[in-house]
Amino acid sequence: KQEVTQIPAALSVPEGENLVLNCSFTDSAIYNLQWFRQDPGKGLTSLLLIQSSQREQTSGRLNASLDKSSGRSTLYIAASQPGDSATYLCAVALLMEYGNKLVFGAGTILRVKS
Amino acid sequence: NAGVTQTPKFRILKIGQSMTLQCTQDMNHNYMYWYRQDPGMGLKLIYYSVGAGITDKGEVPNGYNVSRSTTEDFPLRLELAAPSQTSVYFCASSYSQPVAQHFGDGTRLSIL
Numbered sequence: 001k002q003e004v005t006q007i008p009a010a011l012s013v014p015e016g017e018n019l020v021l022n023c024s025f026t027d028s029a030i031y032n033l034q035w036f037r038q039d040p041g042k043g044l045t046s047l048l049l050i051q052s053s054q055r056e057q058t059s060g061r062l063n064a065s066l067d068k069s070s071g072r073s074t075l076y077i078a079a080s081q082p083g084d085s086a087t088y089l090c091a092v093a094l095l096m097e098y099g100n101k102l103v104f105g106a107g108t109i110l111r112v113k114s
Numbered sequence: 115n116a117g118v119t120q121t122p123k124f125r126i127l128k129i130g131q132s133m134t135l136q137c138t139q140d141m142n143h144n145y146m147y148w149y150r151q152d153p154g155m156g157l158k159l160i161y162y163s164v165g166a167g168i169t170d171k172g173e174v175p176n177g178y179n180v181s182r183s184t185t186e187d188f189p190l191r192l193e194l195a196a197p198s199q200t201s202v203y204f205c206a207s208s209y210s211q212p213v214a215q216h217f218g219d220g221t222r223l224s225i226l
Contacts, residue, residue, distance in 0.1 A: 046216075096170075097170075101173075103156075106155050
């Protein structure tokens with residue numbers, strides 16, 4: 001059974017710091033991996049999607065890497081800002097007979113202090 | 115762009131009551147999903163659909179039912195509400211698989 005773990009569970013940093021969020025998964029047979037942002041009382045916003053054949057994806061100040069063989073992904077946030085404060089969720093996609101299933105980690109709650 | 119719209123946003127139910135959570139999307143997506151998120155936990159898949167008339171169970175389907183009569187709508191039905199179903203429910207959709215899923219803002223459901 002695929003399990004996804006995110007470390008740390010919570011993180012508080014001063015504005016301007018570079019930071020890394022970690023995600024690990026137990027079964028390397030994934031189709032892709034996504035990082036989501038969740039603001040309080042809101043749904044999930046997809047930040048980056050890495051296909052299983054890729055090693056990393058970048059969007060602005062965000063960079064996500066994937067190492068399938070070791071079952072790890074990291075989300076790197078450069079020059080953090082108070083607006084980055086949110087919960088960050090990692091999810092791996094598993095193929096089903098129809099469609100794909102996302103297995104989520106519990107998330108990392110990030111607070112960036114001004 | 116409305117995207118994925120869920121109604122209601124909040125609801126309180128008594129044990130044993132029934133209700134339907136509504137989800138509609140205007141992106142002509144074939145795939146739709148229902149998840150639940152318990153406090154401090156990741157999302158878990160309840161049911162999903164790959165098109166009108168086709169649905170299948172996810173990880174935690176017990177106590178729920180779904181239907182998909184149109185491409186746009188994917189309602190989730192709770193027949194006999196139980197306290198264990200207190201959660202935040204998210205609907206999502208995607209054009210095909212496996213690409214990024216688009217999420218609604220959620221329905222916060224409390225069962226007392």
